[in-house]
Amino acid sequence: MTQTLRRRAALGTTALAGLLLSACGTGDDGSGATTITLYTSEPQEKIDELLADFAQVEPDIEVEVFRAGTGDLTARLETDLNAGDPGADVFLAADAPTFEGFKEDGLLMELDSEELDAVPDQWQDPEGQYVGTRIIPTVIAYNTAEYDAAPASWQELTEAEYDGQITLPDPAVSGAAAFNAAVWYLQDDLGEDWFADLGGNSPVIAESNGPVGQSVAEGSQPVGVVVDFMMRDLHDAGSPAAVSYPEEGVPYIYQPIGIFEATEEAEAAQAFVDYVISQRGQEYAVEQNYLPVREDAGTPEGAPRLDEISFMEEGLSEITEVQGEALDAFDSTVGG
Amino acid sequence: MPSTRLWEAERALPALGLINAGLWLFCLTVVLVPLGTVALYGLASGRLEELAEPEVAAAAWNSLSSAVLSGALAVLIALGLVLVIEHTRLPGRATLRILALSPLLIPPFIGAISWIGLFGPSGMINSAAEGLIGRPLWSIYGGDGVILLLALHAYPIAYLLLTAALARIPAELEEAARASGAGSRRALAHITLPLLRPALISSFVLVTVSNLADFGIPALVGAPERYETLATIAYRFVRSGTVDNSVELAACVGVVLLLMVAAGMLLIRRFSRASYALEPSVSRAAPLALKRPWLLGGTTWAAVLGITALPLSALLIQALLPAPGMELSWENLSLGNFSSVLESPWAAEGTQLSLSLALGAALITGVVGLAIGTVMTRTSLPGRSLLRKVSLLPLAVPGLIVAVGWLLLAPHLGLYNSPWLILWAYVMSFLALVVQAIEAPLRSTSPALEEAARVSGASALRAFSDVSVRLALPAAAAGALLVLLTAVRELTISALLLAPNAQTLGVAIFNLQQAGSYGSAAALSVLVTVAGLLGMGLITRRLHTR
Amino acid sequence: MSSVRFDAVDVVFEDGHRALDAVILHIADGEIIALVGPSGSGKTTLLRSLAGFTAPSRGRISIDEQVVSSSEHSTAVEHRGLGMVFQQHALWPHMKVGENIGYPLRLAGIRGGDRRRRVEEALEMVGLAGMAGRRPDQLSGGQRQRVALARAIIHEPRVLLLDEALSALDEPLRASLRAQLQSMSRRLGLTVLHVTHDRSEALAVADRIVVLDQGRIQQIGCPDELMERPATGFVAQFLQDAALLHGELRAEGFRCAEMKLQVPRESISQPQDDGSAADSGGSRAGVLAVAPHHVILSPAEGDDAQGAEAEVVSSLYGRHAHDVEVSWAGRRLRGETVGWRPAPGERVRAEVNGGVFFSGGDLDEQTQGDHDQAPEDPQGDGESVQVPLGHTGGSQ
Incomplete structure (x- = not known):
């Protein structure tokens, strides 16, 4: 190999490593913000908008999202668990049976939220480990x-x-x-x-x-x-x-949300759950064309009210x- | 076979031994350990016998038959196109070549959706046919659709390999046949095709094995007719939520696939004999003069446009309409989907991540593939053919299962949530593309060339790098290009391995599509395809003017 | 076994390069024709247009009075009934020797024992009896070329085309194959078109030789004719390694313009002599082609360095005469010595005692264009000869 070729290859490799590192970009910015990780199957655009709204409510909590289809999410979680703890603090996806499975395995912690009272009983876990977020x-x-x-x-x-x-x-x-x-x-x-x-x-x-x-x-x-x-x-x-x-x-289904027992940021995770089922969070869901889990959040344009649906x-x-x-x-x- | 292996006498050469050991170490860590992890994970669960069900057997048969048939079909399509585009003086060959390679750039599930738009039960063409002949022309759903789409999607791989092989056949061989009284067709059948056989076999193996792992096409096109393959069954276990610890079962499916490939390799060994050493040619094979260039040219253009531009334009229409189902009229067309895609923050990040990952994977697989290819064909080092087989294995395993292997390892490697994890998974999955691309041309390089370097005073290692490696460089570059194009739109591996807040292009497209943003998904696909075509145009032009 | 006719054939390539220019050539039945010329002269193009691999832009090519190539019509290669041998043997690596040779018969529908017998005969004819079962890569270079030859003649072609067929072989082998080729062609009565850059090979085997330069036929003739009466300075230079000296031909002889040299009138021959100008006492400008046998070298005697004006540059052993190149008054000339062989660096006497004169107009025509190819003889010193030629050609 000639000298120039070798130099070019070396340059390329360096540039590439730089790119990769910058693409990695999960870095702590040291602003004192708390970071939690969310596994969700929500559409990318919808979860981005929701998190932007959440940032206005809780500017000190940063939410990182791993978005994937329900199947990929459960596969990732299963593999996470095989190697140790879940890679997420909060799980927002799928349906009640999936969360029942988590509950059986003792993965979830009990939610502690005043907002839970506003959600009808049939749309939450009687033991308070998960709660519905939108009616689908x-x-x-x-x-x-x-x-x-x-x-x-x-x-x-x-x-x-x-x-x-x-x-x-x-x-x-x-x-x-x-x-x-x-x-x-x-x-x-x-x-x-x-x-x-x-x-x-x-x-x-x-x-x-x-x-x-x-x-x-x-x-x-x-x-x-x-x-x-x-x-x-x-x-x-x-x-x-x-x-x-x-x-x-x-x-x-009512797409539940829950917090993993293994979380190190229980407070921030709880704050996020609070927001999602709060009136503001639910009104936001309505804006995103979802039926809400609360009566006081209205209903999407062109959709029947919750009590009109059987x-x-x-x-x-x-x-x-x-x-x-x-x-x-x-x-x-x-x-x- | 006379000795094309140069180092019978030099087995003890320490430098080569070191290279060999390094390659083995590489394959061990990047290929065997993750594959072994996932296989052990599956086997240790003791649930392999749960797969002994008629539906799994049927899926295994479907996997095998669809992979083999689509592999054969893809090689046939590629051969036809290569002969017409690269072996004749057809007008517009440069454009045809780029177009013919374009299916490589479209993510398979997006391609499948565009085809469904054309040949679904009420797709554009079938609706039109219903009006004209009173019945739908052909429904894409089912096994035949899966096989056809797999073939249409994979033939560019074979195209690249066959083009390289064709360029190495000296013009005189066909001319000698013509002078002996063979017409151009018989010269093709008796001389060129037999000489292309090694490349035909190696591209068939490559396409077949990689089609075994494809998920998007059978999921979208096979599912409506209940046509399942092992890849879709693995995904079904994981997605349906009706199976406990579904990942274990998916890993077991991975074991079955690995066994199938291993058995297939043993079989194929009986058919693939060593290729022929060809004298380096002074003259490149002369293009055939056509008796009726417009007839063949017209047919080829129609065929190429039909299998590439037709679905692409369906995609483009989808991208230009603000929402699906709107009337196709000038007022309704808008670039809104394009601008929303271009303005979204993740599009830039996704592009950057995908590009750096794909470039990294192309670079690493290019270098390692080159080394494996040369060691395999030019030396008599121990275990060299096993090395090739090892590199081929991951290609057959669906991305989901590859990803599970890496995900299981990640915490131990300290790579959890790191883009390096995806990079290594790409390298593992795509290494075979480079190794296979290099093998055929290197095997047909006359050993005299390297001997000449030795006589000129080069050491064994120097002759090896100056001659064999140099000669394999174009093929390695073609293989690396293949990796780049495949990796830049990869979906199933990245979907599971991404760090939170990160996206690759393939995942971004898939997410948009799943969320019902069909227009944006189509717009992003169109952008990826067009950028890829431009890049490919530049690269092939450089290769041709060199 | 056939005659071949080229009628005013032009071949112009896509890039505008004129590879053949108004070629007229008639090859008689059973004749062996050698086609020589420097590389790029169009000899391979001529062969390939007869084969049908290249189409003429103008003119007609006929075999046995039947047109095979014209601007309207082209008979496909395979229907021309040819045999062809390439420089690089072009054996098919995926076929055994016997299959290679038998391929033309297979195409002709000859099968079974008949084919086997004829393959064996052909193998015997080229001295490779019993080798039908070998694979091409198990043969030596010479054996492979003989297989290629057998393949080319087995179906009794109308014309046998040899494209530098012997050039890749080593000397003793080449000589024996050359002899074999000639006797076999005679025995089978083959019409042969043999392209080569090796002049001695052309002179040795051919009935007639065609000299090409820049796509044009310079001369056609039997070996004696070409050696004794070259038609142009180029032919003399190419076939005889003649140096081309520029000057004037006067009544008393040739006076060189580039160096102090006079050659008496009576030892100069003029091929295109029409008996007009020179004999009437006028002077004509032109070139004198001085072949090595016209350059007489003799040893410098004693200390008499006076007449020893030439310095030996190289001195090569020859069986009949030694081939000595000298530098003489700024020019390089090749000469022959018999009986003694000077060493390089030695000073010797030189004298030119003959040559062939070509008057200026002729020279002008033949040197137009980029005439920078040297004859491909490794010992040839075309370069030093060509330089002054180009100068004078332009200035006249």
């Missing part, structure tokens, strides 16, 4: 350019009109969809028969909520079974999309119990 129902979305009227019920989706038009997330891949499948399965008026009828309309099974929303908005599959806030976002951006809350009720309430233990069955039933009817 799964609803029927439709493309307004293709349909004038919304399908009013789950039952209606089995009608011939919707043959080949429907798309829904895969309960085998998405935890939330699996949860929904179990809830439907438990309904007397839906259950396995409804799966079979729905399967007759050969719906397209998408990988997750994201592609479902896109297909509906684009009109390639004009009817979808999907989380409501995503469709409101699309509607606001200009897509010809709207949602309908079926009359039989909607399966939903929720499908099923006990966690029942859901866990039938989940396997429900998945098998779904697979053999809708999935086939």
Whole structure:
């Protein structure tokens, strides 16, 4: 190798190391601020905005976010635990069964917040280890350019009109969809028969909520079974999309938040949880098109009030119990 | 095979022994330890037998068949394109070449979404077909779609390897066949193709193995028809939340994949014989004169545009519309998605991180791959072919499982939440791209060249570095380029290994897409693709004018 | 076994380079033609345009009175019925020797025992009987080239094309293969076009030799003709290592303009002599091509350094005559000595006793353009000869 080549290579390596180090940039800035780490599956943009608002409330608490899909989050947490403690102080993602699992493993600490009283009992852990943050129902979305009227019920989706038009997330891949499948399965008026009828309309099974929303908005599959806030976002951006809350009720999750027992910054973590379920935090959630967990936070534009929505309430233990069955039933009817 | 190995007599040469030991140490720490960690983690859980289920068996079969078929298809597509673009005087070859390589730059899941927009049950083309012929043309969902998309996504790898191999075939060999009475087609079939065989096999292995690990395409295109592969099954275990300690089970899937690759390698050894030493050519293979250049040219342009520009333009439309489903009209088009992407703070940070990681990975894999490639083909050092196989292994393992291995190790290495962790994971995953790119050209380099250097007074090591290493440099550079392009949009490894508050480009695109910001996701993909195409254009131009 | 005809063939490459310029050539059936010229002279282009690898921009090429290349039509290479041997043997490494040789037969649909028998015959003819099962990389360089030769002739081609076919081989081997080539071509009655930069090889094997320079045919003739009556100064220089001296031809003889030198009129021959100017007593400007055998060197006698004006630069042993290069009055000339061999650095007497005169106009035409290629003879000293030539050519 020639001298210049070698020098150039050395230069390159140095520059690269510099880049990497600066990209690393987690450095302590020594301002005396407390830093906590949050694992969340919230959309990047939404969590960025929320944290910006939180920074106004608690300027001394800095929140670092590891954002990923629910699956990647649990995988990371599991691996963290295998090597020691969780890499996060606060976990904001998924659903109650996931948090029940954490609770069983003794990972969570008890929340100590006055705000808890403002959240209805059914949306928090009776032992106070986790609490809901936003209500995320799964609803029927439709493309307004293709349909004038919304399908009013789950039952209606089995009608011939919707043959080949429907798309829904895969309960085998998405935890939330699996949860929904179990809830439907438990309904007397839906259950396995409804799966079979729905399967007759050969719906397209998408990988997750994201592609479902896109297909509906684009009109390639004009009817979808999907989380409501995503469709409101699309509607606001200009897509010809709207949602309908079926009359039989909607399966939903309340996306809990909890603090890991192993945290070294319990106070700051608690402050963050307080903010998220506070009136201000909940009003912010409403602004982001979420249904809130408090009555006093209003409701997103174009969405019904909480008391107007009929929720499908099923006990966690029942859901866990039938989940396997429900998945098998779904697979053999809708999935086939 | 006469001796292309130069150092039968020089096994004791200390410097080479040192290099060999260094390479082994490198592969041990960067490849074997993380893979071993995750494999042990899976095995120690004792849950391997939970995989003895019909659905896992079906997924294993799907993985195998889709990887092998898409590998073969990708090599065929690449071969066709290489012969037409690099072996004829087709008009516009430079543009065609860049276009043909573009699928490399689009993250597979984004590519899959654009294809679904075209060939989904109600996609653009199928809707149009319904109006014209009364039925959809072809639904992309299912095994055939997975195989086709995997092939369309991976053929550029084979394209680069085959181009390098073709350039090494002296023009006289084909001309001699022509003079013997063979038409250009028969000369191709009897002479050029057999001589390309080593490169065909090595690109087939590379593409097949890396397609085993692909997650995005089977997840998006296979799932609607319940077409599962081992990679998607591993992700399903982790994501569904219905499996306890799902990561252990995913690690077990990793073990199964590793076993499949190991078995595959034993099989392939029987078919891949040593390649031929070619005299260094004075003249590069002369491009074929075409009888009907416009016919072939038109077909090729149509095909290349169809498999690259069509999905790209679907992506562009998506990026230009403020929201999906809006009517496609001039008033509705806006650059809003582009400006919001460009203005967002994480886009700059993500670009910086992705670029430095990809450059770092390209540099390291380039140097180490070069060393492994040369040691493997030019020396008789012990264990050299095992070295190559070791470097190939991680390619078959889905990013999730690779990431779990590194994540398990990270606290012990003090690398938890550090970008260096991602860098090493990239190096591990992509090393094989360089090693495979170098192998075929080096094997066909005549040992006389190195002997000539020895006679000219160079020591064994000097001759090795001045001749063999130098000759392998272009191939190593091509391999490193491949690593750069693949790493810059990597998703599944980085998704798990990132530090809080950090993003890579692939993760940023994925996050946007998952959050329903389809326009921004498309805009960022378009930006990454265009920047990549420009960069690639510059690089290939430099390579060609040199 | 066929005749070949080039009718006013031009080859102009994409970059505008004119590789062949109005080439007219007729090769008779069974003739062995050698094509010589410095590198870049167009000899390989000529061969390749006959083969069909290069298309002429103008003119026609015919084999057996049947047009194979014209501006409208081009017969594909494989339908021209040729055999070709390349400089680098071009054996296919993935085929055994027998498969290599039998390939043209395989294409012609000849199979089985018939093919095997003919391959064996061809191998025998090139002295490689029994080697059909070897792989090309198990052969020596000479053996490989003989395999390539066997491959080129096995299907009885109409024309055998040899592209520097022997150039990569070592001398004794080359000589024996050269002889083998000639006898075999005669035996089979092959029409051969042999491109080489080796003049002695061309003179040795060919019936006729074609000298090319800058895409133009300078002369076509049998070896004697070319040696005795070169048509241009370039041919003399290229084939005989002649030095080109610039000067004037007068009634009494040639007077050199560059050095003090006179050559008597009667020892000078003029190829294009039309009996007009010189004989009528006028003087003409031009060049005198002085071949080594025209340069008489003799040892300086005793202390008489007076007449010993030339200094020996190199002195090479030759079987018939030694090849001595001298520096004489600022010029370098090559001469021959018989019976004695001076040492480099020695001063000797020099004398020019003959030459071939080419009048100026001719010279002007042949030296236009970038005439800086030297003949490829390693011993040739084209450079020192060319310099004054370029000067005078321009000034006249």
